[in-house]
Amino acid sequence: MAFVPDPTTLLYLLIAVSILLIVFLISRPSLTASSVGKQMAFVVLFVLPVVVASMGAAEHMRRSEQTEFCLSCHIMAPYGQSLYIDDPAHIPAAHFQNARIPRDEACYTCHTDYVMYGTILTKIGGLRHVYVQYLGKPENPIHLYTPYNNRECLHCHDGARSFVEGATHMAIMPDILSNQISCVSSGCHDNVHDVAHLSGLKFWQEPK
Amino acid sequence: MSAPEQRMTRYLRISGVLIILGLLVEALSLIRIHPLSFLAFMFIGGGLLAAGVVTFLYSLVAIADHPSPEEHT
Numbered sequence: 452m453a454f455v456p457d458p459t460t461l462l463y464l465l466i467a468v469s470i471l472l473i474v475f476l477i478s479r480p481s482l483t484a485s486s487v488g489k490q491m492a493f494v495v496l497f498v499l500p501v502v503v504a505s506m507g508a509a510e511h512m513r514r515s516e517q518t519e520f521c522l523s524c525h526i527m528a529p530y531g532q533s534l535y536i537d538d539p540a541h542i543p544a545a546h547f548q549n550a551r552i553p554r555d556e557a558c559y560t561c562h563t564d565y566v567m568y569g570t571i572l573t574k575i576g577g578l579r580h581v582y583v584q585y586l587g588k589p590e591n592p593i594h595l596y597t598p599y600n601n602r603e604c605l606h607c608h609d610g611a612r613s614f615v616e617g618a619t620h621m622a623i624m625p626d627i628l629s630n631q632i633s634c635v636s637s638g639c640h641d642n643v644h645d646v647a648h649l650s651g652l653k654f655w656q657e658p659k
Numbered sequence: 660m661s662a663p664e665q666r667m668t669r670y671l672r673i674s675g676v677l678i679i680l681g682l683l684v685e686a687l688s689l690i691r692i693h694p695l696s697f698l699a700f701m702f703i704g705g706g707l708l709a710a711g712v713v714t715f716l717y718s719l720v721a722i723a724d725h726p727s728p729e730e731h732t
Binding site: 480 | 676691692698708711715716
């Protein structure tokens with residue numbers, strides 16, 4: 452099978468090649484006197500940096516969707532722990548442990564905005580998190596800037612038989628769809644990230 | 660070396676150094692998965708790369724605007 456490097460390795464290789472070419476070019480500036488030299492300078496000082504920056508941005512965007520990224524701030528640690536609560540009534544834990552969401556993108560899957568440019572909006576929201584964490588004063592406990600939107604739950608659950616045929620859901624479906632009744636704060640599925648009571652709870656051990 | 664060539668060489672060096680610094684910051688930012696790595700990549704690495712590329716593009720325009728005396732004749 453052919454060797455296919457992962458994006459990070461490829462990016463490191465490209466960065467190394469770019470640096471070598473730039474050093475070569477600036478140590479022999481007379482090369483740019485010729486037409487071929489000018490074209491080389493254009494590739495080395497314009498095309499390659501733009502390609503590296505684009506690939507790097509794509510890689511960082513992919514990384515910022517990972518659970519590890521969100522939990523790398525200490526303030527998020529209890530929320531990461533809450534994904535292991537051994538209680539099926541605990542909504543994030545049940546989703547995480549039963550692989551209803553990708554475990555390596557658990558935070559992003561439920562907390563992104565499923566709208567046009569939702570990923571970009573989520574990243575801008577993420578910049579606000581960083582601002583509050585390092586330059587502001589994070590609230591204790593932390594909370595969402597806006598109420599959790601049913602749209603994020605319905606992205607997966609809408610149309611699912613277990614959801615649309617549920618007697619309670621059927622009775623209030625228009626209110627759920629229009630976000631009048633919240634999935635998570637209406638008393639229905641409000642057992643979400645119970646970080647205040649973590650010490651008294653039992654945790655699931657993920658099999659190795 | 661003529662004056663425009665010297666100017667071009669200077670711009671190339673400045674541009675090259677800025678781009679190399681930007682690339683090094685981008686490489687370092689890939690070591691850890693952390694929001695600060697993302698910010699370093701976006702603002703420090705991206706800023707240095709953009710400055711380097713703009714310097715190079717400016718050099719092309721500046722040299723074209725001030726051709727050497729031989730090109731005038």
